[in-house]
Amino acid sequence: MDVERVQALAxxxxxxxxxxxxxxxxxxxxxxxxxEGVTVPxxxxxxxxxxxxxxxxxxxxxxxxxxxxxxxxxxxxIKRLQQVGQExxxxxQKEKEAYANDPSSGKFEGYGTKMTKNLEEKVEWxxxxxxxxxxxxxxxxxxxxxxxxSYREVNEEYSKEMLRITGELLGLLSEGLGLxxxxxxxPLGDQEIELExxxxxxPPCPQPHLALGVEPHTDMSALTLLVPNDVPGLQVWKDGSWxxxxxxxxxxxxxxxxxIEVLSNGKYKSVLHRSVxxxxxxxxxxxxxxxxPHEAMIGPLPELVNEQNPAKYSTKTFxxxxxxxxxxxxx
Ligand SMILES: O=C(O)CCC(=O)C(=O)O
Ligand SMILES: [Fe+2]
Numbered sequence: 076m077d078v079e080r081v082q083a084l085a086x087x088x089x090x091x092x093x094x095x096x097x098x099x100x101x102x103x104x105x106x107x108x109x110x111e112g113v114t115v116p117x118x119x120x121x122x123x124x125x126x127x128x129x130x131x132x133x134x135x136x137x138x139x140x141x142x143x144x145x146x147x148x149x150x151x152x153i154k155r156l157q158q159v160g161q162e163x164x165x166x167x168q169k170e171k172e173a174y175a176n177d178p179s180s181g182k183f184e185g186y187g188t189k190m191t192k193n194l195e196e197k198v199e200w201x202x203x204x205x206x207x208x209x210x211x212x213x214x215x216x217x218x219x220x221x222x223x224x225s226y227r228e229v230n231e232e233y234s235k236e237m238l239r240i241t242g243e244l245l246g247l248l249s250e251g252l253g254l255x256x257x258x259x260x261x262p263l264g265d266q267e268i269e270l271e272x273x274x275x276x277x278p279p280c281p282q283p284h285l286a287l288g289v290e291p292h293t294d295m296s297a298l299t300l301l302v303p304n305d306v307p308g309l310q311v312w313k314d315g316s317w318x319x320x321x322x323x324x325x326x327x328x329x330x331x332x333x334x335i336e337v338l339s340n341g342k343y344k345s346v347l348h349r350s351v352x353x354x355x356x357x358x359x360x361x362x363x364x365x366x367x368p369h370e371a372m373i374g375p376l377p378e379l380v381n382e383q384n385p386a387k388y389s390t391k392t393f394x395x396x397x398x399x400x401x402x403x404x405x406x
Contacts, residue, residue: 078175078188081202083168085278095198096286102197104351105284109316117323120243121145124250131244132251132343139331139346140311142323143244148236150325153302155229156361160274163204163220164359174220176205184218200286200352202276208234208363209270230272234363237270237300241365244298244329252339254378259338262376263297263367271296271364277308280352288350288358295400296332296364303328306358312347333396334367337388340375369394 084093116134118141120127134141163171176185184206189199207214208230220226242260249258260268277288288308303309303322310317320328336345352358367373374390389406399406 080168080171080188081200082164082276082278085280089281092200092280092282092286095196096200096280097282098197098285098287102287102290103284104287104310104317109318110314113313113318115140115142115311115318115320117142117144117326119143119145120147128247128250131247135248135251135331135335135343137344138311138313139336139344140320140348141329142320142326143240143329144323144326146240146243146327148240148325148327152229152233152236153325155225156233156302157304157359159220159223159226159229160204160359160361162223163226163274164202164276166222170222174204174218184215197290199289200277200280201288201350202278204272204274204276206272207269208272209238210267213269234270234272237363237365238266238268240300240327241268241270241298248335248339248343252342252376252379254376258376258378259297259335262338262371262373263334263365264371267368268297269364269366269368271366273362273364275350275358275360275362277350277352277358279355279357281354283352283354286352288352289348291347291349293345293347294330294332294364295334295397296330296366297334297338298365299330299332299362300365301328301330301360301362302326303360304358306353306356308350308352308358309360310349310351312349317349332364332366333400334373334393337373338376340379340384341387342379367393369397 118130171186174186176182176187186204188202206218245259246256249256280286305322307322309320330346331343333345335343371393373393375386380386
């Protein structure tokens, strides 16, 4: 299958973006103005637990998004993760193509460029690499980049840290619902929770005001933990406006995904977000999607549902949720 890669297109010398990237006027990045004085929450994990539970659960109820600092993830490990990802994307095009995925035949892992067309038939200004990274028993290392050779070791180390931090955040969010610390982790599979790595690579774009990196969406995951390079581009939606998320060195960008919204019966919000591109610099981001195993049954936690608070979401397997979301069917 011949897929035109955005990276190859962008570095091939281009003065205008091709028509398939040009968004209708209402979708263009300059279109909304954030509310003055309102900023995205930044929360340090080294605070007394009661304060932390309150701050994290407020951020997840009001924004579905927060920046986390003092998470114990070392800046060196983040740097190594970014280095091996950059080295992969710096490989000659032909070498990258050996890892090409094929979502239309169910092969989601590997090197890709989004081909599925939305209603307006527009595509995104991004290439990516996507692979499962945990639990180890389900990971297929043959799909992971073999170059640079340290890719595997670095990503395995990173994955352990993501599992630890996911566990901590789920504990805080459970307590924020007034429940036992394990209430959210248990239905999500606990140590069997699936962690997927998606490296997004957004090359410079000759007309950034016309295109989008990733179009508005909510993540299907329970939580998404992301580290970008130092080029800003992520925007989150709140109360009718897009808010640009500034780069904060070594912070983890935490998104509430659909599964936490469902489990919390709507107390926590799955955040609508998008990314914009720029003219001069390559933006990259490393998103780790933390999601339940496919066979897990996900619905509002029974402790949160009663006559006054009926279930707002139906209960179904994560596999069915995914199928419905991919095919734009009602949940
Ligand atoms: O690059 C970003 O900051 C956002 C990427 C994203 O939302 C995604 O890959 O799901
Ligand atoms: Fe996302």
